[in-house]
Amino acid sequence: MAADWLGSLVSINCGTTLGVYQGEVSSVDQSSQTISLKQPFHNGVKCPVPEVTFSAMDIKELKILDIRNGQDGWSGRGGGQTNSVPIAVPLKGDPRTQERLISPQQQCSKSYGDPHLNVPGQPKGFRRRHNSWSSSSRGVNQVTPKKNGVKNGGGGGPMKQRDDECFGDGMEERLDTDFDFEGNLALFDKAAVFSQIDTSERRGNGTRSRGTPGEQTPSRYRHDENILEAKPIVYRQIDVPQPGAKEYCTDSGLVVPSVSYELHKRLLLVAERHGLSLERRLEMTGVCTSQMALTLLGGPNRLTPKNVHQRPTVALLCGPHVQGAQGISCGRHLANHEVEVILFLPNFVKMLDSVTSELTLFSKTEGKQVSSIKDLPDSPVDLIINCLDCHDNTFLMDQPWYRAAADWANQNRAPVLSIDPPVSGQGQAVEAKWSLSLGLPLPLAEGAGRVYLCDIGVPRQVFQEVGIKYHSPFGCKFVIPLHSA
Structure with a gap:
C-alpha cells in the first residue's frame, strides 16, 4: 500500500531539466498520482524548502535507497551498499506500469499543478497554483486556512475560494535558517585579491598579465578624455602665407x-x-x-509661446x-x-x-x-x-x-x-x-x-x-x- 512507503529514502530522476532529488517520502497520493519528499536534496544540495511534491508525469525514474517501516528489502548503510529498487508510479486510469518524460511542471521553490490532477473539492478546470515556498510543504489535498480558523470555501462562494487559493498563504511559516551575510562576506579576502591584481600588473616590468606579451600598460584616463587617441593632437592646423x-x-x-x-x-x-x-x-x-x-x-x-508679451x-x-x-x-x-x-x-x-x-x-x-x-x-x-x-x-x-x-x-x-x-x-x-x-x-x-x-x-x-x-x-x-x- 502507499502508506507502507512513508519514511523510506528514495531518489527521483526528473530528467536533465529538473535533475535528481533525494529525500524521505512524506506522502503518496494514488488518486492524484503525486509523491512528496521532506528534507529534499537537489543534485546533492539541500533544498531551501522543507518539502517538494512531484507528479508522476515529471518522474523519469524512481529508486528506493532505504526502506523503512519493516518492508522487505535490505538497507546497505552499514555495508556501504544501497538497495536500489527501480519502481514506476502508475498513472491514474492506467493499470499498466508506464514511465513518461514530458516538459517539467514543477520546480524546487514554485510548483504548479497539472490540469489532469483530480483534487477532491476543487472546481473543474481550476488550476491550482502554489504561490510561495510555504505551499510546497502542504499536501495536494490541503487547503490554506484563514486567519479566523475557517477553511477556504466556507461561506464565501466559489470566487472567495479561488481568492483564498491564490492569496491565502499564511505568514506564520518561515525559513528555518537565515542567510548569513556577514559570514559569506568574511569569505572574501579583499586585501589578498587587490594584492594579487597589483602583483600581476607589475609583473614583467609594467606589462600586462593578459593579452599580447610585451604589450605596454596603457595610461590611466579621466572620464572626459579620449582613450582612443592614436597620435598627438596638432593644434596648429591652419597655416597662412601672410x-x-x-x-x-x-x-x-x-x-x-x-x-x-x-x-x-x-x-x-x-x-x-x-x-x-x-x-x-x-x-x-x-x-x-x-x-x-x-x-x-x-x-x-x-522666445517661447508663453512669452509673446x-x-x-x-x-x-x-x-x-x-x-x-x-x-x-x-x-x-x-x-x-x-x-x-x-x-x-x-x-x-x-x-x-x-x-x-x-x-x-x-x-x-x-x-x-x-x-x-x-x-x-x-x-x-x-x-x-x-x-x-x-x-x-x-x-x-x-x-x-x-x-x-x-x-x-x-x-x-x-x-x-x-x-x-x-x-x-x-x-x-x-x-x-x-x-x-x-x-x-x-x-x-x-x-x-x-x-x-x-x-x-x-x-x-x-x-x-x-x-x-x-x-x-x-x-x-x-x-x-x-x-x-
Whole structure:
C-alpha cells in the first residue's frame, strides 16, 4: 500500500531539466498520482524548502535507497551498499506500469499543478497554483486556512475560494535558517585579491598579465578624455602665407591665425569664381548671425509661446554696402523668429543690387524700416547689430547719418554685435561687445569686443588655391568663439 512507503529514502530522476532529488517520502497520493519528499536534496544540495511534491508525469525514474517501516528489502548503510529498487508510479486510469518524460511542471521553490490532477473539492478546470515556498510543504489535498480558523470555501462562494487559493498563504511559516551575510562576506579576502591584481600588473616590468606579451600598460584616463587617441593632437592646423598681426585659438586649443584684408578679399573672390556667389554668402551669414543673436537674446528662455508679451527688440544699423546687406539678411531671419526688428537705412540715391534684393525680402516680414535717427526708439533695446562700417569705403564715417547712428548706438545702453567689422587701422566708431568674422578673422581692434568666427561654407580646396593650409576648426558648430592667443 502507499502508506507502507512513508519514511523510506528514495531518489527521483526528473530528467536533465529538473535533475535528481533525494529525500524521505512524506506522502503518496494514488488518486492524484503525486509523491512528496521532506528534507529534499537537489543534485546533492539541500533544498531551501522543507518539502517538494512531484507528479508522476515529471518522474523519469524512481529508486528506493532505504526502506523503512519493516518492508522487505535490505538497507546497505552499514555495508556501504544501497538497495536500489527501480519502481514506476502508475498513472491514474492506467493499470499498466508506464514511465513518461514530458516538459517539467514543477520546480524546487514554485510548483504548479497539472490540469489532469483530480483534487477532491476543487472546481473543474481550476488550476491550482502554489504561490510561495510555504505551499510546497502542504499536501495536494490541503487547503490554506484563514486567519479566523475557517477553511477556504466556507461561506464565501466559489470566487472567495479561488481568492483564498491564490492569496491565502499564511505568514506564520518561515525559513528555518537565515542567510548569513556577514559570514559569506568574511569569505572574501579583499586585501589578498587587490594584492594579487597589483602583483600581476607589475609583473614583467609594467606589462600586462593578459593579452599580447610585451604589450605596454596603457595610461590611466579621466572620464572626459579620449582613450582612443592614436597620435598627438596638432593644434596648429591652419597655416597662412601672410599671417596677420594677431592669432586666436578656439575652446579646444586649435590655433586660428588672422589674415590681412587683401588675402581675405582674394579668398572670397576665388570662392565666388567656384560658385560660392555673393547671394549664398549673404544667406549663410544672415542665418549664422541670426542664430547667434537669438542665443544672445535668451534663446528658448526668452522666445517661447508663453512669452509673446515680452518679445525682444533688435535695432539694425546698416549702410549701403555688402556689410549692410548682411545685416538686412540677418534682420529678415530674426523677424521670421518673432523678434521685433527695427532696420535703420538712410535713403540713398544709389545702392548695390544685393542691398536692394535683401530689402525686398525684408519688406515681406513684419520688420520695421526707418531712414532717420529720430524714428529709432529712445529707450534701450535688447540688442544692436552694427553693420555701418565698410572695408573698402572709409569715407562713410564722415557722413552726418553715420555719425548720428554711431552716437545713438553709443548712447543707447544696449549691447552691440558687429558683423564683419573692419581691421584695426580703420578704427570703429561704435564700441561692440561681440564681433563676428567670416571664414577667417581679421586683426581686429580692442574695441571689437569678443571675437566669434562664422563658417560661410568656403570649401577646403579654395583655401588651398590661395595658399592657405586649412583644416576646419568649427567641429559640429557654425559659429565658434575665439580667444586671443
